[in-house]
Structures are given as structure tokens and as C-alpha cells.
Amino acid sequence: MILVTGATGTVGSEVLRLLARRGAPLRAMTRNRLPSVEAGVEVVHADYEDPEALRRAAAGVESVFLLTAPGAWVPAHDLAMINAARAGGVRKVVKLSAIRGRLPAGDGNAMPANWHAPGEQALADSGLAWTVLRPSAFASNTLRWAGSIRAGQPVPNMTGTGGQGVVDPRDVAEVAVEALLGAEHDGTAYTLTGPELVSVPDQVAQLAELLGRPIGTVDVPPDQAREQMLAGGFDPSVVDVAVHGFRLVRDGGNAVVTDDVHRLLGRPARSFRTWARDHRDAFLDADETARAAEPSHTG
Structure with missing residues (x-):
């Protein structure tokens, strides 16, 4: 039995789908009702703030995919799940962390990863088998721009021309599945990136090419981004970490590309262009959506 936490999220839902396809016995943990459930998947409702619920979720489980929502609460939530896993006799935990996740907590440049470092250390000290996945920025983060792009408005650019090894979350999920199903990745941390560095202007240019129309950008300096996020509630x-991350990327601090995805999956990592092509419909405006739905007529 494999317990998948964060089962309604971008990565968690894909991990669940891929494991179901592989025929693994599954339990999905969520705080909310799942919109749909793969056949044979057991659903358990639990919260990281409820130790008893976590113990029930982990009972009889062989492996856990540990995904905690970003925020200052990540260390406590990680530790709560690790403790429940130990109490329940779990053999292995695969933790979704963040790129640069093991830099010292006192290093100011490591601030975006500070949330995950205690959980990584707790796993290493737990006596459980473990694998840590440290993805770069997700390609799917650009879905935040979809409303602006559909409305013909410019995309806000918080990171200037800073490049990142933007990774397709589907690749992250595939790696997680391999780690959950095999022992050869035990005791290893992987940094998961796409095949190349891409900046926000690069991503916007690729989306514009796919959509066949221009898309603008507007620079949002870090201090302005902070004001907007705080005003947005x-x-x-979270704002502190996000703004530090924006500065880090602007200064080239996340310009990292690895071949870990290629080595683990036996194929190249998907590019941002591939992700964008597969999700093109999310960025279509109303007229483009209507045209796309029209039946094609051939002579």
C-alpha cells in the first residue's frame, strides 16, 4: 500500500494516476473531497495538524509520498507525517522538497528552501528509507498568467531575465513513482530540472509562438511584488520567501540544470515548449476557444 499525500494537487494527482496505472495498492490523503478517484483507490481524509488522523492514514502503508503545502508550517507538517510513518511501520518516504533544499538554514541565499531543510534532516535521522526530490520551478506555474494572456494583457515578470531549469511536473511525478516502487533510489536526493535554462521572456515568447499572437510582459520589481502579494492577502x-526567490532568480541564483530526470527515467526531461504545447488550450481567449471547437472541413 502506498499513501499519496497532496492527492488533489498538480504533482500528487499525477503520482496517484501513474501509480494506479501501474496497479499499485493506493491510499489517497486529502483534506477535501477528491473530484474523481481512480478505481480501487482508498481515500482517507486527514490533516497534518491532526496526529491521530495521520496515524490512521499511515496504518498498513509500505511507502509514503510526502507533499506539504508551501508555508512556514512545512517543517511541522513534515515532522508530523514522518512521526506517523514511523509509528505505522512505514518502510519508505519520498519527500517532495525544493531546489537548493539542503543549504544551511542560516544562509540568506537559501531562504526559499529553509522550509524543507528540517524535513529532509528529519528523514535522514528517522531510520526510514527515504528519497528526496528537489524540483526547480514548475512549468505549470505559468498557468497563473492564463487570465492575463486570455485578456490580451501583459504577463507580470517578477524575475527579469533570470533563467531557471523549469521542470514539467509530469516528470517530477514520474520520478516520484520510480522512487516509490523501487529501492535503488533509497538514501538519495535528486535535483529535478528541465533540459535547459529558460527565463520569463523565453516562456512568454514560446507561448506567443504557440498561440500565434504577441504577448507582452511588464517588469515587477521585488519590492512592488511584495506590496501586491501582501495586498492580495x-x-x-510566504511573501518573504517568494520575494527572496524572485531576487535569487533575477541574480542568476537558480540557473541550475541537471540530468537527473534523464538518468532516472531513461529519456530526456520534457522542455517548457512541450509542456506549453500540451496545455495550449488553457491560454486561448474566447474567440480562439470557439474556433478550436469548430469542426474542420476538408475538401
Whole structure:
């Protein structure tokens, strides 16, 4: 039995789908009702703040995919699940962390990864088998731009021309499945990136090419981004980490590309262009959506 936490999220839902396809016995953990459930998947409702619910979720489980929502609460939530896993006799935990996740917590440049470092250390000290996945920025983060692009408005650019090894979350999920189903990745941390560095202007240019129309960008300096996020009701701790991350990327601090996805999956990592092509419909405006739905007529 494999327990998948964060089962309604971008990565968690894909992990669940891929494991179901492989025929693995599955339990999906969520705080909310799942919109749909693969046949044979057991659903358990639990919260990281409820130790008893976590123990029930982990009972009889062989492996856990550990995904915690970003925020200052990540260390406590990681530790709660690790403790439940140990109490329940779980053999292995695969934790979704973040790129640069093991830099010292006192290093100011490591701030975006500070949330995950305690959980990584707790796993290493737990006596459980473990694998840590440290993905770069997700290609799917650009879905935040979809409303602006559909409305013909410019995309806000918080990171300037800074490049990142943007990774397709489907690749992250595939790696997680391999780690959950095999022992050869035990005791290893992987940094998961796409095949090349891409910046926000690069991503916008590729989307514009796919859509066949221009898309603009507007630079949003870090201090302005902070004001906008706070005004939008974001938790201040989340804002602090996000703004530090924006500065880090602007300064080239996340210009990292690895071949870990290629080595683990036996194929090249998907590019941002591939992700964008597969999700093109999310960025279509109303007229483009209507045209796409029209039946084609051939002579």
C-alpha cells in the first residue's frame, strides 16, 4: 500500500494516476473531497495538524509520498507525517522538497528552501528509507498568467531575465513513482530540472509562438511584488520567501540544470515548449476557444 499525500494537487494527482496505472495498492490523503478517484483507490481524509488522523492514514502503508503545502508550517507538517510513518511501520518516504533544499538554514541565499531543510534532516535521522526530490520551478506555474494572456494583457515578470531549469511536473511525478516502487533510489536526493535554462521572456515568447499572437510582459520589481502579494492577502512568511526567490532568480541564483530526470527515467526531461504545447488550450481567449471547437472541413 502506498499513501499519496497532496492527492488533489498538480504533482500528487499525477503520482496517484501513474501509480494506479501501474496497479499499485493506493491510499489517497486529502483534506477535501477528491473530484474523481481512480478505481480501487482508498481515500482517507486527514490533516497534518491532526496526529491521530495521520496515524490512521499511515496504518498498513509500505511507502509514503510526502507533499506539504508551501508555508512556514512545512517543517511541522513534515515532522508530523514522518512521526506517523514511523509509528505505522512505514518502510519508505519520498519527500517532495525544493531546489537548493539542503543549504544551511542560516544562509540568506537559501531562504526559499529553509522550509524543507528540517524535513529532509528529519528523514535522514528517522531510520526510514527515504528519497528526496528537489524540483526547480514548475512549468505549470505559468498557468497563473492564463487570465492575463486570455485578456490580451501583459504577463507580470517578477524575475527579469533570470533563467531557471523549469521542470514539467509530469516528470517530477514520474520520478516520484520510480522512487516509490523501487529501492535503488533509497538514501538519495535528486535535483529535478528541465533540459535547459529558460527565463520569463523565453516562456512568454514560446507561448506567443504557440498561440500565434504577441504577448507582452511588464517588469515587477521585488519590492512592488511584495506590496501586491501582501495586498492580495498572502501570508507574510510566504511573501518573504517568494520575494527572496524572485531576487535569487533575477541574480542568476537558480540557473541550475541537471540530468537527473534523464538518468532516472531513461529519456530526456520534457522542455517548457512541450509542456506549453500540451496545455495550449488553457491560454486561448474566447474567440480562439470557439474556433478550436469548430469542426474542420476538408475538401
